[in-house]
Amino acid sequence: MHTVTLPRLGTFEVWRDAARALAAAGTPPEQCSWQMEGAAASLFDTPDAPLPPAKRSVNVPKAFPQLAKQLCASRAAGAFDLAYRLLVRLSDAPRLLSNRADPDVAQAEALAKNIRRDMHKMKAFVRFRDVTPEGANRRQFLSWFEPDHRIEQLIGGFFMRRFGDMDWVIVTPEITTRFEGGKLSFEAVESARLDLSDETEELWKTYYANIFNPARLKIKAMQSEMPKKYWKNLPEATLIPGLIAQAEAKVAAMQEAAPTLPPIRAGRVLDRLHTESGDIDADLQGCARCPLAGPATQAVPGEGPMDARLMIVGEQPGDQEDLAGRPFVGPAGQLFDQIAGEAGLDRHAAYVTNAVKHFKYTVRGKRRIHQNPNADEVSHCRWWLDREIAQVQPVMLVALGATAALALTGNGKNITARRGRVEKGLAGLPVFITVHPSAVLRQPDETSRKALRGALHADLAEVSKMMAQVAVASG
Amino acid sequence: MAKLTLQEKLALLSDAAKYDASCASSGTSKRSSADGKGLGSTEGSGICHAYAPDGRCISLLKILMTNFCIYDCAYCINRVSSNVERARFSVEEVVHLTTEFYRRNYIEGLFLSSGIIRSPDDTMADMVRIARELRQVHHFRGYIHLKTIPDADPALIEEAGMLADRLSMNIELPTDAGIKTYAPEKSPEGIRQAMSNVRLRKEELKKPTHTGRKAPKFAPAGQSTQLIVGADGANDRTILQSSTRLYASYKLKRVYYSAFSPIPDSTAALPLIKPPLMREHRLYQADWLLRFYGFEAGEIAPEQGAGMLDLEVDPKLAWALANRHVFPVDINRASRDMLLRVPGFGTKSVSRILAARRNGALGYGDLRRIGALVNKAKPFIIARDWQPGSMTDAANLRARFAPPAEQLQLI
Numbered sequence: 001m002h003t004v005t006l007p008r009l010g011t012f013e014v015w016r017d018a019a020r021a022l023a024a025a026g027t028p029p030e031q032c033s034w035q036m037e038g039a040a041a042s043l044f045d046t047p048d049a050p051l052p053p054a055k056r057s058v059n060v061p062k063a064f065p066q067l068a069k070q071l072c073a074s075r076a077a078g079a080f081d082l083a084y085r086l087l088v089r090l091s092d093a094p095r096l097l098s099n100r101a102d103p104d105v106a107q108a109e110a111l112a113k114n115i116r117r118d119m120h121k122m123k124a125f126v127r128f129r130d131v132t133p134e135g136a137n138r139r140q141f142l143s144w145f146e147p148d149h150r151i152e153q154l155i156g157g158f159f160m161r162r163f164g165d166m167d168w169v170i171v172t173p174e175i176t177t178r179f180e181g182g183k184l185s186f187e188a189v190e191s192a193r194l195d196l197s198d199e200t201e202e203l204w205k206t207y208y209a210n211i212f213n214p215a216r217l218k219i220k221a222m223q224s225e226m227p228k229k230y231w232k233n234l235p236e237a238t239l240i241p242g243l244i245a246q247a248e249a250k251v252a253a254m255q256e257a258a259p260t261l262p263p264i265r266a267g268r269v270l271d272r273l274h275t276e277s278g279d280i281d282a283d284l285q286g287c288a289r290c291p292l293a294g295p296a297t298q299a300v301p302g303e304g305p306m307d308a309r310l311m312i313v314g315e316q317p318g319d320q321e322d323l324a325g326r327p328f329v330g331p332a333g334q335l336f337d338q339i340a341g342e343a344g345l346d347r348h349a350a351y352v353t354n355a356v357k358h359f360k361y362t363v364r365g366k367r368r369i370h371q372n373p374n375a376d377e378v379s380h381c382r383w384w385l386d387r388e389i390a391q392v393q394p395v396m397l398v399a400l401g402a403t404a405a406l407a408l409t410g411n412g413k414n415i416t417a418r419r420g421r422v423e424k425g426l427a428g429l430p431v432f433i434t435v436h437p438s439a440v441l442r443q444p445d446e447t448s449r450k451a452l453r454g455a456l457h458a459d460l461a462e463v464s465k466m467m468a469q470v471a472v473a474s475g
Numbered sequence: 476m477a478k479l480t481l482q483e484k485l486a487l488l489s490d491a492a493k494y495d496a497s498c499a500s501s502g503t504s505k506r507s508s509a510d511g512k513g514l515g516s517t518e519g520s521g522i523c524h525a526y527a528p529d530g531r532c533i534s535l536l537k538i539l540m541t542n543f544c545i546y547d548c549a550y551c552i553n554r555v556s557s558n559v560e561r562a563r564f565s566v567e568e569v570v571h572l573t574t575e576f577y578r579r580n581y582i583e584g585l586f587l588s589s590g591i592i593r594s595p596d597d598t599m600a601d602m603v604r605i606a607r608e609l610r611q612v613h614h615f616r617g618y619i620h621l622k623t624i625p626d627a628d629p630a631l632i633e634e635a636g637m638l639a640d641r642l643s644m645n646i647e648l649p650t651d652a653g654i655k656t657y658a659p660e661k662s663p664e665g666i667r668q669a670m671s672n673v674r675l676r677k678e679e680l681k682k683p684t685h686t687g688r689k690a691p692k693f694a695p696a697g698q699s700t701q702l703i704v705g706a707d708g709a710n711d712r713t714i715l716q717s718s719t720r721l722y723a724s725y726k727l728k729r730v731y732y733s734a735f736s737p738i739p740d741s742t743a744a745l746p747l748i749k750p751p752l753m754r755e756h757r758l759y760q761a762d763w764l765l766r767f768y769g770f771e772a773g774e775i776a777p778e779q780g781a782g783m784l785d786l787e788v789d790p791k792l793a794w795a796l797a798n799r800h801v802f803p804v805d806i807n808r809a810s811r812d813m814l815l816r817v818p819g820f821g822t823k824s825v826s827r828i829l830a831a832r833r834n835g836a837l838g839y840g841d842l843r844r845i846g847a848l849v850n851k852a853k854p855f856i857i858a859r860d861w862q863p864g865s866m867t868d869a870a871n872l873r874a875r876f877a878p879p880a881e882q883l884q885l886i
Contacts, residue, residue: 095833095834098830098831098833099830099831099834100827100830100831100844100845100846101827101831101834101837101841101842101844101845102831102834102844103844106844106845120520120522123522124522124523124524124525125524125525126580127579127580127581128578128579128580129579130578130579139578141578141579143580158516158518160509161507161508161509161516161518162507162508162515162516163508163514163578164507164508164509164510164511164512164513164514164516165508165511165512165513165514165614166514166578182511198579200575200576200579201579202482203481203482203485203572203575203576204576204579204581206482206485206486206489207485207489207536207538207576208525208527208533209486210485210486210487210489210490210493211489211490211492211493211527211533211537212493212527212528212529213493213494213527213529213531213736214529215736215737215749215750216529216530216531216734216736216750216752217528217529218528218529218530218531218752219528219530220530221526221530222526222527222528222529222530225523225526225530225532226525226526234525236525240528243527243528244528247528251737254737254738254739254741254747255737255747257739257740257741259740259741259742259743260557260558260740262555262556262557262558263556263558265555266547266555266556269545269555270545270547270555270556273545273546273660285662285664286664288651293651293664294650294651294663295720296667297664297667297668297670297671297724298664298667298668298671299664322671322724323671323674323675323724324671324675325668325671363719363720363722363723363771363772365723365769366722366723366726367723368720368723368724
């Protein structure tokens with residue numbers, strides 16, 4: 001039987017070196033015994049035998065050292081043995097740790113979880129008190145805490161990273177951790193509970209009492225996260241019984257109080273506020289002619305010179321247009337710009353807009369999927385399109401795709417057959433019909449994509465030619 | 476009016492802030508003051524430093540800069556027409572409270588909100604000044620959550636995003652019609668536009684610059700919002716559809732649900748009911764199903780019916796009870812997507828099942844060790860040594876899970 005005695009500070013490191021040597025020598029777990037220094041000594045207390053010579057190397061998966069570190073901090077009986085047993089078993093089954101159904105792994109993970117919880121609670125419930133002496137150049141703070149397990153060394157770094165510009169001491173019953181002048185140190189020394197307080201605690205208690213909502217009493221939820229054993233070292237915990245006792249009365253008082261008259265100030269403030277608003281672009285933003293407004297971010301108005309001769313009408317804003325509030329900025333808009341440029345059509349000389357001003361979509365998973373607007377929505381939104389046409393007074397309109405054709409000519413069918421030609425629009429203006437650039441993007445294969453892109457290119461070149469003739473004719 | 480002390484102001488301005496449910500301090504970029512030149516750290520997971528008797532975590536110093544407000548939102552304690560006592564913190568006072576609380580390990584950081592004073596721009600500018608002072612003068616590296624005022628100048632929101640870990644804008648009411656009725660000064664389009672600006676700005680700064688240098692992080696813990704439950708008539712389906720759209724449209728980190736609870740000096744426009752805490756809880760469960768379990772809003776709160784979640788059983792169990800034809804699921808063969816739909820299996824259990832079953836077929840006891848809630852799962856699964864038999868389709872299956880019927884109280 002090999003007995004290894006582990007020190008209170010550096011427990012893990014000593015365990016690790018011994019376990020490595022024992023495992024390398026092929027010592028079975030039943031022949032090892034682990035004990036903490038100063039623990040009740042056995043009857044035949046003998047100094048630990050020297051560690052055996054290694055017979056082979058010991059390799060462990062990446063996750064094991066962390067797990068073993070946490071197990072070595074545990075006060076649960078058998079934690080060291082369990083850690084060693086896992087180490088030995090890992091040599092035959094390197095993937096053992098991923099099998100949570102294995103009883104050893106499940107038990108080790110359960111113990112490690114307790115350690116992590118204990119650490120988490122220590123991060124949460126340590127309370128520092130200001131003990132800075134006069135004239136000191138760094139603030140000094142002191143705390144008393146009682147962790148369940150031997151976690152002081154595992155957690156020192158957290159407080160060091162957090163409170164880098166001050167000196168602090170955390171005293172626990174067995175270990176005193178100091179951070180002084182930027183240096184972290186641990187000392188194994190027994191201490192009795194420190195009874196501490198500081199002025200700022202009154203402010204903290206004020207905050208605690210007022211952030212509590214008496215209408216939502218959930219005492220069990222509080223206690224499962226902040227068990228009573230911690231209360232004696234938390235300044236705010238003294239308030240808990242009183243807050244609970246008064247909660248019901250407070251809520252009843254709120255419910256019974258009759259509504260009061262608003263202060264005189266309120267009328268003045270609201271009057272001023274309501275007269276200040278009422279600008280013009282808000283008309284379109286406030287549009288509720290169809291149900292698309294609620295789900296969309298915003299109405300996306302057209303864009304371009306207000307005296308443009310050409311107006312290009314797309315379908316509706318897409319995902320990107322909806323977010324940015326500008327038309328033709330998404331993938332289809334970019335493709336359109338590219339093809340228009342190649343076809344010699346100056347896109348920026350034209351006014352670009354959409355037949356429908358709000359983005360219609362359904363959500364699939366975490367993405368918004370475009371949906372075609374229906375005839376109703378197109379017809380409701382034509383009011384805005386007509387207003388734009390009346391303002392810009394273009395010579396010709398280009399309808400990109402079925403929705404735009406529907407809005408401008410009253411007929412959205414058979415775009416493939418109708419494209420490349422001018423039709424008479426509802427407003428009496430000539431409407432040039434072509435496909436929507438997003439149709440190019442949606443083509444299933446390279447060949448059909450190329451073909452449709454070519455068609456759009458030819459159509460836009462034709463539009464460009466027609467516009468040049470218009471320019472000549474109007475001199 | 477006598478000058479209020481810091482303690483009196485703190486009492487008023489934390490009381491006014493408690494209706495904001497969010498207290499998250501997790502998921503931001505990693506920072507530390509180990510260099511000795513600053514105060515604070517953030518390491519991924521949030522820490523709740525205390526719990527109030529309402530069961531809510533206290534992680535941040537959650538206060539209003541001021542509770543003066545020019546808006547008149549019916550559900551809000553700070554609306555202009557309320558007679559609640561008013562106060563205002565100075566920049567120095569907020570900085571003092573934040574750093575002194577932080578040094579004593581009471582908090583993870585600051586959650587600063589505010590009533591709207593003078594104008595949205597003025598209010599936002601003052602809030603940004605507090606964050607700037609904390610970061611630049613006091614080298615505060617803890618967590619900062621700033622409530623953003625939707626109508627404020629985008630340049631101010633931009634600066635807020637460079638200083639804060641999280642930005643949030645509360646929609647409060649799940650429908651535009653609700654906002655128009657109860658918060659007439661707020662603009663739902665304005666809030667959505669501001670959220671989409673935050674999303675676009677965040678994505679823009681994620682791309683590396685042309686010099687290859689990493690751009691500074693913009694609101695690394697993302698943006699969030701809150702919906703009040705039970706103040707207006709919106710049902711759970713409407714609320715969940717709203718959330719679905721918000722998550723998809725603006726990549727929100729979280730939508731918080733806050734059961735409407737009585738406020739001091741309330742308006743006659745709203746019912747002072749007991750806050751519907753169970754409804755709120757079910758909405759959070761449903762929200763999790765949307766985000767991590769592959770459910771769609773329409774599956775959890777179907778079109779037919781009143782559109783409310785079942786209060787007696789959780790939404791996943793309710794879905795399983797209504798869709799028994801897809802069960803039982805063989806835990807040794809089923810896909811991740813299907814395992815995620817089994818009541819009693821969380822995302823962690825599912826990952827562990829997938830990893831563990833590579834070592835051999837799993838039995839009932841294995842599931843227990845893995846940490847799954849086997850009692851809940853057993854009617855819906857097949858394991859190596861377990862068949863649910865007629866349990867899956869039993870007429871009384873729901874009764875196994877639903878709490879026993881209570882006798883109604885006569886009023």
